Amino acid sequence: xxxMGYRRPDGRVGVRNYLAIxxxxxxxxxxxxxxxxxxxxAVALAHPVGCAQVGLDLELTARTLKAMACHPNVGAVLxxxxxxxxxxxxxxxxxxxxxxxxxxxxxxxxxxxxxxxVARGIELAKGLxxxxxAMQRVPCDVSELIIATKCGGTDATSxxxxxxxxxxxxxxxxxxxGSAILSECNELLGTEDMLAKxxxxxxxxxxxxxxxxxxxxxxxxxxxxxxxxxRNELISPGNFAGGxxxxxxxxxxxxxxxxxxxxxxxxxxxxAPEKGKHGLFLMDYESHDGExxxxxxxxxxxxxAFTTGRGNPTGHPLAPVIKVTGNYKTYAHMQENFDFDAxxxxxxxxxxxxxxxxxxxxxxxxANGQEKTTAEAIGGDELFCIGRRHGYHLPEEFRMDCGK
Amino acid sequence: xxxxxMMIFPEDSVAxxxxxxxxxxxxxxxxxxxxxLQDVEFAHKVNVVPLKKGDKVIKYREExxxxxxxxxxxTWIHNHNMGCDRGKV
Numbered sequence: 001x002x003x004m005g006y007r008r009p010d011g012r013v014g015v016r017n018y019l020a021i022x023x024x025x026x027x028x029x030x031x032x033x034x035x036x037x038x039x040x041x042a043v044a045l046a047h048p049v050g051c052a053q054v055g056l057d058l059e060l061t062a063r064t065l066k067a068m069a070c071h072p073n074v075g076a077v078l079x080x081x082x083x084x085x086x087x088x089x090x091x092x093x094x095x096x097x098x099x100x101x102x103x104x105x106x107x108x109x110x111x112x113x114x115x116x117x118v119a120r121g122i123e124l125a126k127g128l129x130x131x132x133x134a135m136q137r138v139p140c141d142v143s144e145l146i147i148a149t150k151c152g153g154t155d156a157t158s159x160x161x162x163x164x165x166x167x168x169x170x171x172x173x174x175x176x177x178g179s180a181i182l183s184e185c186n187e188l189l190g191t192e193d194m195l196a197k198x199x200x201x202x203x204x205x206x207x208x209x210x211x212x213x214x215x216x217x218x219x220x221x222x223x224x225x226x227x228x229x230x231r232n233e234l235i236s237p238g239n240f241a242g243g244x245x246x247x248x249x250x251x252x253x254x255x256x257x258x259x260x261x262x263x264x265x266x267x268x269x270x271x272a273p274e275k276g277k278h279g280l281f282l283m284d285y286e287s288h289d290g291e292x293x294x295x296x297x298x299x300x301x302x303x304x305a306f307t308t309g310r311g312n313p314t315g316h317p318l319a320p321v322i323k324v325t326g327n328y329k330t331y332a333h334m335q336e337n338f339d340f341d342a343x344x345x346x347x348x349x350x351x352x353x354x355x356x357x358x359x360x361x362x363x364x365x366x367a368n369g370q371e372k373t374t375a376e377a378i379g380g381d382e383l384f385c386i387g388r389r390h391g392y393h394l395p396e397e398f399r400m401d402c403g404k
Numbered sequence: 405x406x407x408x409x410m411m412i413f414p415e416d417s418v419a420x421x422x423x424x425x426x427x428x429x430x431x432x433x434x435x436x437x438x439x440x441l442q443d444v445e446f447a448h449k450v451n452v453v454p455l456k457k458g459d460k461v462i463k464y465r466e467e468x469x470x471x472x473x474x475x476x477x478x479t480w481i482h483n484h485n486m487g488c489d490r491g492k493v
Contacts, residue, residue, distance in 0.1 A: 155447055156420060156447035156448065156449070157447050159464070160410070160412070160420070186491065189490040189491050190466065190467075190468075190490055216490065216491050219491040219492070220491065220492065234490075234491050240482070240483055242447060243420070243445065243446075243447040243448040243449065243482070245449070245468065245469060245481065245482045245483045245486050245488075246468050246469040246483065246486065246487075246488030246490075247488060247490055247491055248466070248467065248468045248469065248488055248490055249463060249464075249468035249469070249488075252463065252464040252466050252468065253464070309447075327447070329446065346410070346422060347422075
């Protein structure tokens, strides 16, 4: 099965064709925003990091920004640095150059201030935009698609309708030779045995257990009884109000969005799967909506399927985010923020299969560029957030050995 | 008044109420008719079997928590009367 996508120099396939203006450090955010505002169709990837970081935290920033710049939904890149940051803009620029797509690089300290950099940046960006506009969609196989799955603003309908519909769509993508990613390991507590059983090998099963138990260890260690009521809860007031009573109930509903395919590997944050490996992946990260979505896009996901029972308007600057709900009330109340209504599964006895098939068709129309998501239409970009590790990553030898 | 509801698996100990419902309303479940003992909002749950303090609460055929107090059939089951220790000390 084919769709029309953009074939990139690294061989991967994009469903969008952005000119990305990327700061290597937050100090360049205003400059980047001004350049993007002057070049219609350019997207600014402003962010709050890139300096005063160490160790894995800094590595995650570098890895994520490189993954965004090299992402197949991006046709060309302008990198803007300040000049003295911990994550050198030159390093980001070199990564994009090695990736093979058109790119350019500026540094505010070298250019002599904001005004000069913006003026030079607009000039460079216009040249890159002309190159991006000349790129054409070509027939690509569905096996090139990677779909990120995520729930945000879960209620008790999510586990019955929206997540099973997304899971069925994910199964269809995997059956076509494509891939899907499940993550949010802190919201998989209680599902580790069923997920490990779906692993393709004992090694992958162990990685699944480690990903879930490691985050559970962090949660236990981080629990502080001196904090105010609710500050240690894993789930949000909205989850509770929506009828979800425990993190395990949330997990048992959430895991449905992974469908039924075997788990072929566990991915690290914003790290592409091994070349040639396709299927369902688990990404080892927690559930901050922006950080986890950015991480899965960093793994190469071109499209995000995002379920929400409570309603959620967010989008990502580089990837279409398809909003799916199983709550008929929320759909009626916030229709402008939804792309797919799966509530018929609960309200009208519709099957998960027919909803999954319709959602799969929608994914293909969005991949083709025939349709935009509601989040794209309103310009949602909140989900671009870079993953953080504030020095409490557990070394391998401290990981719990579950003995399973 | 009869209200719509759903049990995901017949082995579960709770059913989801699929309309905003009031105390005294009734749902039909694979375990028989259940009269709601409190008001229950859309998508919230009630038990369809009697539960004692410490009993497991089963949904999706899995344990989602345990009872913090006794609950006769038809009790609204939520975080006020059900505990879960995962991710906690």
